[in-house]
Amino acid sequence: xxxxxxxxxxxxxxxxxxxxxxxxxxxxxxxDWSYGALARxxxxxxxxxxxxxxxxxxxxxxxxxNTVDFPIAYLGALAAGLVPVPTSAxxxxxxxxxxxxxxxxxxxxxxxxxxCPHMPEITLDLNALRTLRTCAECSYHLGDPNRLGxxxxxxxxxGQPRAVAHAHRAIWARRMMxxxxxxxxxxxxxxxxxxxxxxxxxxxxLMDPWTIGACAVIPAPGTPSAALPDLIAAHRATIFAAAPGxxxxxxxxxxxxxxxxxxxxxxxxxxxxxxxxxxxxxxxGLNIYEAYGMSECSTFLSACPSAPADHGSLGxxxxxxxxxxxxxxxxxxxxxxxxxxxxxxDPGVMLGYLNAPxxxxxxxxxxxxxxxxxxxxxxxxxxxxxxxxxxxxxxGGYRVSPIEVEQAMLGCDGITGFAAAQIEVKxxxxxxxxxxxxxxxxxxxxxxxxxxxxxxxxxxxRLFVHLPELPTGGNGKILRRALxxxxxxxxxx
Numbered sequence: 001x002x003x004x005x006x007x008x009x010x011x012x013x014x015x016x017x018x019x020x021x022x023x024x025x026x027x028x029x030x031x032d033w034s035y036g037a038l039a040r041x042x043x044x045x046x047x048x049x050x051x052x053x054x055x056x057x058x059x060x061x062x063x064x065x066n067t068v069d070f071p072i073a074y075l076g077a078l079a080a081g082l083v084p085v086p087t088s089a090x091x092x093x094x095x096x097x098x099x100x101x102x103x104x105x106x107x108x109x110x111x112x113x114x115x116c117p118h119m120p121e122i123t124l125d126l127n128a129l130r131t132l133r134t135c136a137e138c139s140y141h142l143g144d145p146n147r148l149g150x151x152x153x154x155x156x157x158x159g160q161p162r163a164v165a166h167a168h169r170a171i172w173a174r175r176m177m178x179x180x181x182x183x184x185x186x187x188x189x190x191x192x193x194x195x196x197x198x199x200x201x202x203x204x205x206l207m208d209p210w211t212i213g214a215c216a217v218i219p220a221p222g223t224p225s226a227a228l229p230d231l232i233a234a235h236r237a238t239i240f241a242a243a244p245g246x247x248x249x250x251x252x253x254x255x256x257x258x259x260x261x262x263x264x265x266x267x268x269x270x271x272x273x274x275x276x277x278x279x280x281x282x283x284x285g286l287n288i289y290e291a292y293g294m295s296e297c298s299t300f301l302s303a304c305p306s307a308p309a310d311h312g313s314l315g316x317x318x319x320x321x322x323x324x325x326x327x328x329x330x331x332x333x334x335x336x337x338x339x340x341x342x343x344x345x346d347p348g349v350m351l352g353y354l355n356a357p358x359x360x361x362x363x364x365x366x367x368x369x370x371x372x373x374x375x376x377x378x379x380x381x382x383x384x385x386x387x388x389x390x391x392x393x394x395x396g397g398y399r400v401s402p403i404e405v406e407q408a409m410l411g412c413d414g415i416t417g418f419a420a421a422q423i424e425v426k427x428x429x430x431x432x433x434x435x436x437x438x439x440x441x442x443x444x445x446x447x448x449x450x451x452x453x454x455x456x457x458x459x460x461x462r463l464f465v466h467l468p469e470l471p472t473g474g475n476g477k478i479l480r481r482a483l484x485x486x487x488x489x490x491x492x493x
Contacts, residue, residue: 001149001168002042002079003140008213009039016215020068021231023220033068041133045076048132049107052124056081056141058106059151063096063116065089066195066221069129071206073109078149081141085151089114089197090456099153102163102355145169151354152199154295155392155401163354164295173298173348174208180318181291181302182239182266186213191237193219193228193246199295200269200397204241225249229257241266243397247288248276256283264289268299269397271385273428274311290315294371296363298348301383313382314375321346325377326368337386340375341368391480393422393432395458400432402480405461408454412447414438417470420461421483434461435483441466465490
């Protein structure tokens with residue numbers, strides 16, 4: 001995979017591959033990486049990881065922050081035939097400890113600003129990791145494209161985060177996005193508003209531009225959304241990628257600065273609200289093209305300049321994808337609701353959940369990977385999203401299991417019962433809410449502190465509601481889908 005992504009380095013070693021913006025107050029406003037320098041750093045890092053005891057197939061846990069070290073380490077591990085495991089910097093130490101127990105990684109790459117258990121015998125800190133770039137360059141490790149390539153973590157419906165195992169071939173699936181979503185060419189500059197250590201940024205903002213020979217531009221950590229139009233203009237970005245919430249924030253000023261080189265925007269991670277898309281087009285004259293996918297498979301439904309979607313639609317299956325909407329008896333006819341599914345032979349579909357064959361079998365139903373999202377396909381192939389068929393929540397592009405949140409909160413003093421649900425607090429704005437029972441209502445501060453000590457920030461409830469009892473069905477199970485209505489009724493009183 002690493003050799004594929006950096007294949008253009010041999011053809012254009014001096015071309016600009018990456019521009020890292022350093023912030024308005026920095027002495028040097030940006031740092032540039034050529035294709036040749038990037039490839040050398042990756043291949044030297046690969047050598048250094050092996051010299052530190054890693055062998056082909058070993059897992060390398062990445063606990064790194066929002067710096068260029070993240071993609072260099074990721075591709076360096078792949079170049080050596082190792083299995084990188086990128087993880088969110090927002091995870092807490094207890095969450096990371098559970099991951100370590102499951103993975104038994106050979107090495108942990110650790111930025112001390114990121115939470116991680118202290119395991120010095122297998123840890124390379126940031127300075128040691130950077131020193132690896134002085135090693136000799138390795139040759140790319142080649143092998144069966146179906147072998148294990150990398151692992152990413154996602155929330156499981158059981159409440160236990162699942163390690164999603166992907167093959168090296170997954171990078172081929174991303175090629176279908178070049179025309180089917182991005183309209184990406186080697187002359188483009190792609191500015192992604194996300195952090196280096198977000199998989200959306202890693203794929204759309206870095207690896208895909210590099211694969212085709214384009215330039216990736218990444219803003220400094222903490223760059224406010226209001227500053228992004230200036231950066232797009234100053235660095236001549238042609239494509240802009242972000243989560244829906246960033247577009248919403250960018251629209252808050254009364255007038256956006258002109259962005260003369262920008263052709264269009266990209267959105268993924270969660271559903272793009274119709275109002276945000278319309279407001280952006282009205283303010284800029286440009287379109288946002290939305291895409292849909294999951295951690296278990298690449299983005300496979302999207303709109304693009306040559307095939308825009310109707311407002312409210314997810315778009316169409318990308319050319320080369322085999323997509324179906326499934327009912328109890330198999331694929332449903334057009335115009336009927338079904339569960340969105342992609343064929344298991346798609347190169348972007350996962351190998352499976354690590355150490356969880358039963359859950360893998362649940363997702364892989366016959367020849368199909370079943371997403372759990374409901375939709376309907378029109379005669380023009382466009383698929384309209386109808387919601388989840390389970391209780392999974394979405395927080396800023398991350399899927400979150402209500403069970404995981406509930407298990408973390410049930411140990412809090414004064415709580416006898418707890419349920420989590422995603423609720424709409426205003427038009428096009430949803431948050432994770434915690435509903436709890438107990439002798440009396442509790443102050444929010446200790447509840448927030450309890451959550452923050454056990455859950456990544458994006459998993460923590462943003463508000464708490466005390467109830468005399470939680471809604472349950474005849475079998476005693478919590479009816480989480482009843483909670484949004486309960487919240488609406490209470491707030492409208």
